[in-house]
Amino acid sequence: MGRRANKKQGAPLDLDTERRTGKNVTKQTKFGGSRGNKSKTGNEKKTREIPTAPAVSQIELIRKRQQNDPHQGGAMAKKVRTKAAPKKPTVVDSSSEGEGEEEEEEEEEGSEEVSELDSDAEPEPVERGSATMLWDDVASDDNNSDLHDDEFSEAAETDDDDEEEAEDANSESDSDDDSDLDIEEKSRRLERRQARDAELAQAELEDSQFQTNIVDEDEEGDKHLLVQEDEDGNQEELAEDLSVVFGRIQEVVQILTHFKERRDPNLARADYLKRLLKDMALYYGYSQFMMDKLFELFPVAEAVEFFEANEVPRPVVIRANTLKTRRRDLAQALITRGVNLEPVGKWSKVGLQVFESPVPVGATPEYLAGHYMIQAASSFLPVMSLAPRENEKNLDMCAAPGGKTTYMAALMKNTGLVVANDANKDRERALVANLHRMGVRNSVVTNYDGRKFPQIMGNFDRVLLDAPCSGTGVISKDPAVKVSKTTQDFVMLTHLQKELVIAAIDSTNANSKTGGYVVYSTCSVTVDENEAIVDYALRMRPNVKLVETGLDFGKPGMTSFIGKQFQPSLSLTRRYYPHTHNMDGFYVAKFKKMSNVIPKTIKEKRREENAKENAKENSKGKSKA
Numbered sequence: 001m002g003r004r005a006n007k008k009q010g011a012p013l014d015l016d017t018e019r020r021t022g023k024n025v026t027k028q029t030k031f032g033g034s035r036g037n038k039s040k041t042g043n044e045k046k047t048r049e050i051p052t053a054p055a056v057s058q059i060e061l062i063r064k065r066q067q068n069d070p071h072q073g074g075a076m077a078k079k080v081r082t083k084a085a086p087k088k089p090t091v092v093d094s095s096s097e098g099e100g101e102e103e104e105e106e107e108e109e110g111s112e113e114v115s116e117l118d119s120d121a122e123p124e125p126v127e128r129g130s131a132t133m134l135w136d137d138v139a140s141d142d143n144n145s146d147l148h149d150d151e152f153s154e155a156a157e158t159d160d161d162d163e164e165e166a167e168d169a170n171s172e173s174d175s176d177d178d179s180d181l182d183i184e185e186k187s188r189r190l191e192r193r194q195a196r197d198a199e200l201a202q203a204e205l206e207d208s209q210f211q212t213n214i215v216d217e218d219e220e221g222d223k224h225l226l227v228q229e230d231e232d233g234n235q236e237e238l239a240e241d242l243s244v245v246f247g248r249i250q251e252v253v254q255i256l257t258h259f260k261e262r263r264d265p266n267l268a269r270a271d272y273l274k275r276l277l278k279d280m281a282l283y284y285g286y287s288q289f290m291m292d293k294l295f296e297l298f299p300v301a302e303a304v305e306f307f308e309a310n311e312v313p314r315p316v317v318i319r320a321n322t323l324k325t326r327r328r329d330l331a332q333a334l335i336t337r338g339v340n341l342e343p344v345g346k347w348s349k350v351g352l353q354v355f356e357s358p359v360p361v362g363a364t365p366e367y368l369a370g371h372y373m374i375q376a377a378s379s380f381l382p383v384m385s386l387a388p389r390e391n392e393k394n395l396d397m398c399a400a401p402g403g404k405t406t407y408m409a410a411l412m413k414n415t416g417l418v419v420a421n422d423a424n425k426d427r428e429r430a431l432v433a434n435l436h437r438m439g440v441r442n443s444v445v446t447n448y449d450g451r452k453f454p455q456i457m458g459n460f461d462r463v464l465l466d467a468p469c470s471g472t473g474v475i476s477k478d479p480a481v482k483v484s485k486t487t488q489d490f491v492m493l494t495h496l497q498k499e500l501v502i503a504a505i506d507s508t509n510a511n512s513k514t515g516g517y518v519v520y521s522t523c524s525v526t527v528d529e530n531e532a533i534v535d536y537a538l539r540m541r542p543n544v545k546l547v548e549t550g551l552d553f554g555k556p557g558m559t560s561f562i563g564k565q566f567q568p569s570l571s572l573t574r575r576y577y578p579h580t581h582n583m584d585g586f587y588v589a590k591f592k593k594m595s596n597v598i599p600k601t602i603k604e605k606r607r608e609e610n611a612k613e614n615a616k617e618n619s620k621g622k623s624k625a
């Protein structure tokens, strides 16, 4: 305890410190910090060093392998990706919230299976990255594995030529015997050469469009854009060296950051951005839709930091259950078991960050006795903002599996009432189990659609709406978000979020002596699920206003975004990011309800005025007639 001096204020231990100390729960992925470093060293030269011919031959060899053995070919493609994908963390716990965590462990096994390229036998990959490794893979089939990197490329380059020369020699010696065959053979060879030349020319053309200022433009043979079409006409970039892609990402980021000085005058900003977004989607494994959507939230350089941070697991944090223990006592008990931990930050009196544990954190006697909840640090924030008080009647509208309900109950010291509602019965099993384990006695579990709540039960002192969301803040936990979300998902989710926030406001009692507050939160970083929803609520319910969240860190909410203008008070809301706060991406907004009367919205007023006007016009018309 107390060994760590260099912490980011407020947030759990920052990534750099963890890298330095090597202590963690947030194990470094090969491509986390080290990925950047590797690419930095290799980057400046790499684009010049990788010669064209081997790269193209490489694709041919892969194709040959795919033709010979489809499974092998598929595995190869996966291997390249696996190399780029971060390794999953070894999970040290399995809480009742831990379904996902089990999956993580399984995924880790899965990724090990295809991850031959990560094995100990891997040659020094730095200079040529996975292109070299692919070569290695191919070369090893030919018992050439003892060649070093440069030899790989040269050998590869000459292999084809040698083959052709040998073919030439053979066919020449045969020519005396059979000149017809000779002509046919020569024409076939010519065709093969032409095809190869065309491929080279195509690669050169594509690449030349993205010569950057950093790369020596006099250098030729800089062929790292190996985009091809597969049989279905899809762009296939699997054979591209991902470390080269990363190098190019860094170059383009540099250019975009110092655009005037470094740009190629023939290329517009939009050209660089298009290339960057495509490269980042490929490198980090996002659908283009999700990459575009998340990228637009940040300035260019910060966007890269965000996507990098999503490749690194967040710290494991536990919350001491003050209904049963004190944080100090809990820490002592766990330290006795060999758990390495310390307070999560000055901002919380109940959080502990776990660095190492010889036992699964979700199976200690203290866990089973309900002395703590395994809970992401970001997940403390909406409850802290809600600040429920003793003897209040409060609602947790979307409560399962209960991380926040149990915290609310603890802050209320098991007094008053917490209605813990969720629309999903299955998820409520975990909620009920957690309430029991944590010794919560002031809660009632309900199973309603939150949108119906004002008709079912109202007059709450405080309402927490931890809304269902796309999960773009928790990509390190659930990488499926990178590819699984579509425009339609966002349309449906934001519609639901709007209805829920209105229901949450309408369920709150503005005349509450102690409260009258609503907290809206999501584990997403998109503006449409956050500021846009809160702005909608302010417009539809002028009887609420935004107030300070009471959280002393976090970035202010956005007041405008890509042509959309939000109310200025949106800056009172708070955003949290993995790359800034080393916690899951999160959003918190706090409303104070001023009146139980819902004033008419501007639209409604206009509609009424129009209706009156129309009625007048109609009656005038009738009297004339």
Ligand SMILES: C[S@@+](CC[C@H](N)C(=O)[O-])C[C@H]1O[C@@H](n2cnc3c(N)ncnc32)[C@H](O)[C@@H]1O
Binding pocket: 379, 397, 398, 399, 400, 401, 402, 403, 404, 405, 421, 422, 423, 424, 427, 448, 449, 450, 451, 466, 467, 468, 469
């Ligand atoms: C972000 S999770 C809540 C996490 C929870 N607050 C916690 O801290 O453990 C969102 C929850 O909303 C629930 N949900 C989705 N649609 C709902 C609706 N219309 N009404 C009520 N709950 C809903 C989901 O079942 C899910 O459990």
